Amino acid sequence: MRISFAQSCKLHTFLLYTFFLVAIATIIMGVPLENALMTKRAEIQLTVPGCPTGYVYKASLCDEINRLMVFCENSQNPDDVQVVYNDCGPDETCIEHYYAIESDLDVPHATCIDNEHRVRKWDNFGEPAKETCSPERGYDIESTDMEIAVTIYANDGKPIQVNIIVAYKNGVEISTVYDQHNYTSVIRNYSDEKIKYCFTTGSDNKVTAYAAGWDIENKTFLLDSKS
Numbered sequence: 001m002r003i004s005f006a007q008s009c010k011l012h013t014f015l016l017y018t019f020f021l022v023a024i025a026t027i028i029m030g031v032p033l034e035n036a037l038m039t040k041r042a043e044i045q046l047t048v049p050g051c052p053t054g055y056v057y058k059a060s061l062c063d064e065i066n067r068l069m070v071f072c073e074n075s076q077n078p079d080d081v082q083v084v085y086n087d088c089g090p091d092e093t094c095i096e097h098y099y100a101i102e103s104d105l106d107v108p109h110a111t112c113i114d115n116e117h118r119v120r121k122w123d124n125f126g127e128p129a130k131e132t133c134s135p136e137r138g139y140d141i142e143s144t145d146m147e148i149a150v151t152i153y154a155n156d157g158k159p160i161q162v163n164i165i166v167a168y169k170n171g172v173e174i175s176t177v178y179d180q181h182n183y184t185s186v187i188r189n190y191s192d193e194k195i196k197y198c199f200t201t202g203s204d205n206k207v208t209a210y211a212a213g214w215d216i217e218n219k220t221f222l223l224d225s226k227s
Contacts, residue, residue, distance in 0.1 A: 051072035054074060057070065058073050060110040061159075065088075065094055065158075065210075068086040069110070070084040070085070093119050093121075094151065095110070095151045095212050096109065120197070120210070122197075122208070132199060133197065134196055134211060136168075139222040141215050143218060145186070145189070145190065147216055148197075149214065150199070153209075154205065159181040161179055162181070162201045163200050165198070168196045170193045171194075183197075197211045
């Protein structure tokens, strides 16, 4: 049995998938992962999903703001699927995205990203019912193709759906998603344009959004230019 995920799935659909998988899989928590990956670029640490020896990575989600839920398939037996939990580092936030690993927008991937240099954070605490937007800034990128991603969290650190998530490039709308807890879009031929993210909860929920950019060619999350 192979696992497939659609970007349009809502959070409760992800949870139903998770319940189903957990019912048939062995859940591993606290087991050393020999091939868990920790990489440093420019002295900034990223935590990416890892699987036990003998298993191959298939997909991942943000279980919480600081924990990855990773789906691993036995390389010799596709019916053997395990769910593994990887903790983020102390100064990292889990962000979901859909392009970065296998160029497949139907498969979710989660990465723990350095908060200080690569994550753009904002919230709606002042006016929960109104649209709330991030600062408008560019990204430092060595190539021209990038992905942008947003994940929304409730105060308990769990992903939470909001009514609308939208992104803009130099004030022009890129795309909009509805009733999701995350957002992904690919930008081709990026050239220092300013990117702004906005969300509307459609309720009085107080939530926090985290956004990041991904260099597709060089396979790394981007430094926020701060300007």
